[in-house]
Amino acid sequence: MSAELQDSTLLCDQSLIDGVWCDARSGLAFDVKNPASSEVLAQVPDMGAVDARTAVEAAAAAFKDWRRRSARERMAILRRWHQQIIDNADDLALLLTLEQGKPLAEARAEVLSGANFVDWFAAEAMRVMGDILPPADNSRREWSTRHPIGVVAAITPWNFPSSMVTRKVAPALAAGCTVVLKPAEDTPLSALALAVLAERAGVPAGVFNVVTASHGAEVGGELTSNPQVRKLSFTGSTAVGKLLMAQCAATVKKVSLELGGNAPFLVFEDADLDEAVRGAIAIKFYNTGQTCICANRIMVHERVYDAFLERLARAVGALTLGEGTGDGVTQGPLINPAAFAKVSSLVEDAVSSGATVVTGGGGDAGLGGTFYPLTVLGDVTPAMKVFNTEIFGPVAPVYRFSDEDEAIRLANDTPYGLAAYAYTRDLGRIFRLNEQLEYGMVGVNTSRFVSETVPFGGVKESGIGREGSVYGIDEFLETRYLCLAGL
Ligand code: NAP
Numbered sequence: 109m110s111a112e113l114q115d116s117t118l119l120c121d122q123s124l125i126d127g128v129w130c131d132a133r134s135g136l137a138f139d140v141k142n143p144a145s146s147e148v149l150a151q152v153p154d155m156g157a158v159d160a161r162t163a164v165e166a167a168a169a170a171f172k173d174w175r176r177r178s179a180r181e182r183m184a185i186l187r188r189w190h191q192q193i194i195d196n197a198d199d200l201a202l203l204l205t206l207e208q209g210k211p212l213a214e215a216r217a218e219v220l221s222g223a224n225f226v227d228w229f230a231a232e233a234m235r236v237m238g239d240i241l242p243p244a245d246n247s248r249r250e251w252s253t254r255h256p257i258g259v260v261a262a263i264t265p266w267n268f269p270s271s272m273v274t275r276k277v278a279p280a281l282a283a284g285c286t287v288v289l290k291p292a293e294d295t296p297l298s299a300l301a302l303a304v305l306a307e308r309a310g311v312p313a314g315v316f317n318v319v320t321a322s323h324g325a326e327v328g329g330e331l332t333s334n335p336q337v338r339k340l341s342f343t344g345s346t347a348v349g350k351l352l353m354a355q356c357a358a359t360v361k362k363v364s365l366e367l368g369g370n371a372p373f374l375v376f377e378d379a380d381l382d383e384a385v386r387g388a389i390a391i392k393f394y395n396t397g398q399t400c401i402c403a404n405r406i407m408v409h410e411r412v413y414d415a416f417l418e419r420l421a422r423a424v425g426a427l428t429l430g431e432g433t434g435d436g437v438t439q440g441p442l443i444n445p446a447a448f449a450k451v452s453s454l455v456e457d458a459v460s461s462g463a464t465v466v467t468g469g470g471g472d473a474g475l476g477g478t479f480y481p482l483t484v485l486g487d488v489t490p491a492m493k494v495f496n497t498e499i500f501g502p503v504a505p506v507y508r509f510s511d512e513d514e515a516i517r518l519a520n521d522t523p524y525g526l527a528a529y530a531y532t533r534d535l536g537r538i539f540r541l542n543e544q545l546e547y548g549m550v551g552v553n554t555s556r557f558v559s560e561t562v563p564f565g566g567v568k569e570s571g572i573g574r575e576g577s578v579y580g581i582d583e584f585l586e587t588r589y590l591c592l593a594g595l
Contacts, residue, residue, distance in 0.1 A: 120300035126166030127313025170314025186230035188309035222271030233282035256284030258338035261331035269295035283584035364573030369526030372519035373403035379531035391555035441478035451501030525568035
C-alpha cells in the first residue's frame, strides 16, 4: 500500500513519544484495516497505561521550554507544519480514505480544512493578550495575564481522523501547551502522518506525542488520572465524554468536550424546496452520514411533505456508493461491521413501527458487509428509536410537523444540542428560531457552515467549549491575576 503514496514514509507503524518513534512497551500491536475491503493497511503499537505515562512525562518536560518560546517562533513552526500538510495533501487524503473509507475528494477536503486550523491558530499564537485592570485602590496596579495551561491530553474519533487532530493540536501548540494525542483505534494512520509532518516542520521532541491503542480505556484512564495532565480535549460520543469528564474530576482538569448530536433539519412551508433538498443531501449524506452535525431528524411541514420526500428520494438516487478510491464515488462504507449492525437495527425498528421505505432499506447494497444502502424513510414518528439515536449512517428519516411551535418543540426534544438547520424565508421566524432552538450552531438556508473561523461546539449533552474561531485558543489558556501594591 505504501507504494501508492508519493512519500512512503508517511505510512507509519510506530507511535511518537518524546521525539522517538517507538513500539508499545508490551510489544503488542494491532491491525489497521480498510473498512471497504478489510485489507490490513498497517500494524501499529497497542500501547497501554505505561506508554501513556511516559508520553505525559515527555510532554511535561517539553512544556518547560515550549511555553518560553516566543509567540512568533511558535507561529513560524505552525506555519511550516501547515505548509507540510498542504504539500503532502494527496498522500494524507489517500491514507485517510484507505483507513476511514470516505471518498478521496472528501478526504482531500478534510485534509485541507484541517490545514486551515493550523494556519488560523499559527496566527492566533500572536494574539494571546492580557488586560490592564482598573485598581480598586490607587496604590496598586493590576493585570490579568494569560498562560498556557500545561500538558494537554487529546482524544479524537475516527470520523474525521485528520481535522479533529489539527483542530486540537494546533491551538494547544499555539498557546504554548504540549500534547499527548490518542487517535481512534480505527484511524491512527492520519494522526501518525500528521506527526511526521509536524516533526519535519520543527515541532520539538516531546511537544506533540502520539500514543496509539486498541483499548482506549486504559490509555484514557492514565491520561485522565495523571496529575501532570492539566487539560482534556475530547471529541467523541457523549457516553465516553461523560465518563472521561468524571475521571478528570479527581484532579480537577479543565475539559472541553465535542460530543454527539441529534441535529434537526426543519423544512418550513415557505422554504425553497430544491435548496432544502440540496442542503439535506449535503449534510445528511456527508461522510456517509457519519458526522456529529449530520441531519439526524428531517422534519417537514405537512403542506410540503410529499413534494420534499419525492425530491429527496430522487436526489439520493443520484449518489454513488462504493470504495472511496473509486471514480465518481460520493458515498463510502460505514466504518466497521458494528456500525452496519447498528444502522440496520434502527431501520428495522422504524419499519416495524410503521415507517415506510421510500428508497434503500436493508441488505448490504451488494458491495460487502460495511456498505449500507442509501435510504430514505417516510412516516417516521418520535416514538421510533431513530428519533433520539445518532444514526451515524446514510439513512434519512423524514418526519411531519404542522406548525412552527410543534417544529421547535420536536427539535428541542433531545438531550443533544450541537447543530440545527432550518429552511424558511420568513425573517421573523428566523429570529424566533435562533432564540428558541437549543443548539450551539444554527444554519438557516444552508447546511454547510463549518470552517476554522467559526466557534464549533454544542450545548446540553453535546459538549462544553468551542473549537476553532477566536475562542478556540481560550480552551488551552488560563487567566491569572497580578497585583502590584505599595506604589
Ligand atoms: P467514541 O467511541 O466515544 O470514541 C472517541 C475516542 O475516544 C476514540 O479515540 C476512542 O478510542 C476513545 N475512547 C473510547 N472509550 C474510551 C475510554 N473509556 N477512555 C478513553 N478513551 C476512550 O466515539 P467514536 O465512535 O470514535 O466517534 C463518534 C462519536 O463522536 C459520535 O457520537 C459523534 O457525534 C462524535 N463526534 C463529535 C464531534 C463534535 O465535534 N462534537 C465531532 C466528531 C465526532 P477507540 O477508538 O480505541 O475506542
